[in-house]
Amino acid sequence: MDIAVGTSLDRIVIFAYFALVMGFGAYFGKYSKNTTDYFFGGRRFAWWLITISIVATGVGSHSFVKYSTKAYQYGLSSTMTYMNDWFFIPLFMFGWLPIIYYTKVRSIPEYFERRFNRTARYLATMMTLLYMIGYVAIQFLTLATALYRIYNIPLMLTVILIAIATTIYMHFGGQTSVIFTDLFQGFILIFAGLLLFFLGIQYLGDHTALSGLKAFWMxxxxxxxxxxxxxxxxxxxxxxxxxxQDGVAGSVGFLFLNQGLIMRFMAAKSVNEGRKAAAFNVLLVLPISAIVVSNAGWIGRAIFNAVPGALPEGLAANDVFVAVTNIVSSPGVFGFIIAALCAALMSTADTLVNASSAIIVNDIYRPLAKKVKTEKQQLEFARWTSVAVKVIAVTLVPFFNSFDSIYEAHGWFHSTFTPPLVVGVFLGIFWKRFTTPAVIATFLGGAFLMILGQFYPELVSPFSHGIELRPGRGYSYIGALYNIVVCASVGVIVSLFTKPEPNQKLSGLTIFDVxxxxxxxxxxxxNEEKGEDLCVNWVLDNTEMDVIRFSRKNMALMKANPGDLVYIQDSRWWLGGLKSAHSIFGEPHDEDGIAYINPTHLDHGQFVKGLALKAEKEM
Amino acid sequence: MDFAQTWLPFLYLYGVGGIAFVLGMILILRTKALRVSFDRHKKWVFVLLYGFIFYAGIHAFFIYLAIGSQ
Structure with a gap:
């Protein structure tokens, strides 16, 4: 079916959007001083900033098309995957989050080395990288498929142009750019999705005898x-x-293994801020996101039932997003909504590229580099690695384009690379008895049994819950249960027959030490005593010691002692911690309302002369 | 609409998912990762339970509405 390709105004809107995001992202380059800033944003951001940027990461460009398709075919049940994530939240908030934050692991594979050994780390590195770079390629392909019809540029050239656009702002800004552009794009995504819903309801009201919402429901x-x-x-x-597949393997995979998400939480100023971000995201933002990505399909179904002939005859479910957007929106608005699709791609891709780059630097470059590299050299390497990740992703696009659909490619990836890692990390955190040989066996033996299950679907049948087996295509979703069971079985059996790890080695790496x-x-x-947060003026002290000095009286109000940890930030709350620094309380002085900071704090926090700082004791 | 279309998925979701949720709660409480004696942690117990009930409530409500609209 040939559907809308937009007007000149739409093309200008989309182009302007790309230019705006590139400029916005590149601006934040000045906040990346070292690899910690580049990858983790310097552990400084407020929960609300993390929350919105997570939305943009979670909603990929494929989400709009994929969920609209299911919504058009099956209605409100398209929201299932957005509303089944709460079951593992307690273990994430109070188990995994404090472990990764306080042990300062820089990547998921690094956790595997600390908990098990270097072989486990390399296996995890390989699986995680394959998964993430492939995911980036799928994102490029999804958006290019939509854009090349609008601009009439060949598909692969469109892919390359998108890759260059996202590279420009990421290259300089790293995680801070990712977080701030994702904040901006998260708002755009939500607004555009809700706007589409509003326009669809209005359309139904105009074309039926009922009010819009009633016409939609009826x-x-x-x-x-x-x-x-x-x-x-x-x-x-x-x-x-x-x-x-989604509620169990997907949720655990997303919460515990998605390096991009983990890095986002590690950019939070504290564990408690990370918990707030997680709770707010799952309780409020995910249900809204479900509406944002699905509503084109619901509106399409209601239009199909209420206004015969409005949608093209024989409309393919995959085309419903563009078809509905075309019907209910005017020129310019169509471009804006497609720009939201761009926002979805760019925000998901930048997170995954930054995460892949972090893994390459932390899990391949650093362990294998023969000479110790300076922070500047590592940062430069990280920047060029993100370019290399994109080049590899672009070269993978033709491979994914050869699948029958993007969803098949996406599903294949998800079911192939996630279960061994999910079982490995989950048993690693919550079962002390889980041993190093067991995790290696889970990766290798589990993967072998999963492949067997793909070739011999009868192995999956006992888990099928009565789902019909499609000849030649196997079981699509319930295969995840089989994969989890075989990986977990291998892990448990091998653990029981091998020697447990000494408790000393596991210190701080399982939930039992949280x-x-x-x-x-x-x-x-x-120091858990609850003190006050204070506003103070800063004065530069040319010392190299990593301490911030407050007055005796101020320290008493904060219930702080020398040696406790302190967090200072620009007092303008809406900066969300962008201008901030962590340090240690130094010996007190007698000038109330004054904090002495050193040049490193000033450089890191980019504090403004004459503007007060908010100080709080951390612990 | 039969039971397999309406309440069975709901019971399975909050039954199997509920087991994972309850085991998770027990584990974080028993390992003292979540300490109800801390003021800051007390509110989290409430938030975690509220989240479970919130989602179960939304799903039950829409199933009830769908059945009623037959």
């Missing part, structure tokens, strides 16, 4: 109003399969 069948799919039917969209992590992080006893 023109969905009872089955299409159900929030969960049929238990085990049809094979390509059923509740139980999607529960195991209550000791703060002391490990601080390096001395934790």
């Amino acid at each position: 023109n969905l069948s009872p089955e299409e109003k159900l929030p969960l799919a049929h238990f085990n039917h049809p094979p390509d969209f059923n509740f139980v399969g999607i529960f195991w 209550n000791k992590l703060k002391a490990i992080f601080k390096g001395s006893p934790v």
Whole structure:
């Protein structure tokens, strides 16, 4: 079907959007002074900034098309995957998050080395990189497929142009640029998705005798109003399969293994801010995102039922997003909504590229480099690595383009690379008895059994919950249950037959030590007394010691002692911690309302002369 | 609409998912990763339970509405 390719105004809107994001992202380059800043944003941001940037990361360009398709075919149950993430939140917030934050692991593979050994790290590195770079390639392909029809530029050239655009701002800014452009793009995404819903409701109101919302509701069948799919039917969209693939493997994979997400949480100023970001994201933002990515399909279904002939005859479900956007929006608005699709791609791709680059630097370059490299050299290497990751992703695009659909390619990736890592990290955190040979066996033996399951679907049948087997295509979603079971079985059996790790080696790396992590992080006893946050003026002290000195009275109000950890930030809350620094309380002085900072704090925090700082005791 | 289309997915989701959630809560409480004796942690117990009920409530509400619209 030939559908809208936009007007000149739409093309200008999309081009202007790209230019705006590149300029916005490049501006934040000045906040990346070393690899910690480049990858983790300097552990300084407020929860709300992290929350919105997570939205933009979670909603990929494929999300709009994929969920609209399912929404058009099955109605409200398209939201299932956005609303089944709460079950593992307690373990994430109070288990995994404090472990990664306080042990200062820089990547998921690094955790595997600390918890197990270097071989486990390299295996995890390989799997994670393959997964993430492939994901970037899929994102490029999705957006290029939409854009090349609008601009009439060949598909591969469009892919290259998109890669260059995202490279420009990421190259200089790293994680700080990623967070701030994602903040901006997260708002754009949500606004554009809700705007589309509003326009669709208005369209239905104008073309039926009912009010818009009522027309929308009345023109969905009872089955299409159900929030969960049929238990085990049809094979390509059923509740139980999607529960195991997305609700279990997907949720654990996203929360515990997505290096991009983990880095986002590590950019939070504290663990508690990370918890707030996670809770707010899952409780409020995810349900809104579900509406944002699905509503084109719901509107399309209601239009199809209420206004015969409005949608093209024989409309393919995959085309419903563009078709509905074209019908309900005017020139310019269409361009804006496609720009939101660009926002989805750029924000997901930049996170994954930055995460892949972090893994290459932390898990390949640093361990293998023969000479110790300076921070400047490492930062330069990190920047060029992100370029290399994009080049590899671009070369992979033709491979993914050879799949029947982007979703098939995406599903293949997800089900092939996630389960061994999910089982490895989950048992590693929550089962002390899980051994190093067991994790290696999980990666290798589990992967072998998973491949067997792909070739012999009868192995998956005992787990099928009555889902019909499609000849030649196997089980699509419930295969995740089989994969998890075989990987976990290998891990448990090998653990029981091998020698447990000594407790000393596991210190701080499992949930059983979480209550000791703060002391490990601080390096001395934790001060949990609750004090006040204070506004102070800063004065530059030309010392090299990493301490900030406050007055005796101010320290008493903060209930702080010399040696405790302190966080200072620009007092303008809306900067979300962009201008901030962490340090240690030094010996007190007698000038109330004055904080002495050193040149490193000033350089890192980019504080403005004459503007007060907000200081708080951390622990 | 039959049971396999309406309440069975709901019961499975909050049954199996509920087991994962409850085991997770027990684990973080028993390992003292979440300490109810800390004021800052007390509110998190409430938030975690609220989240579970919130999602179960939304799903139950829409199933009820869909059944009612037959």
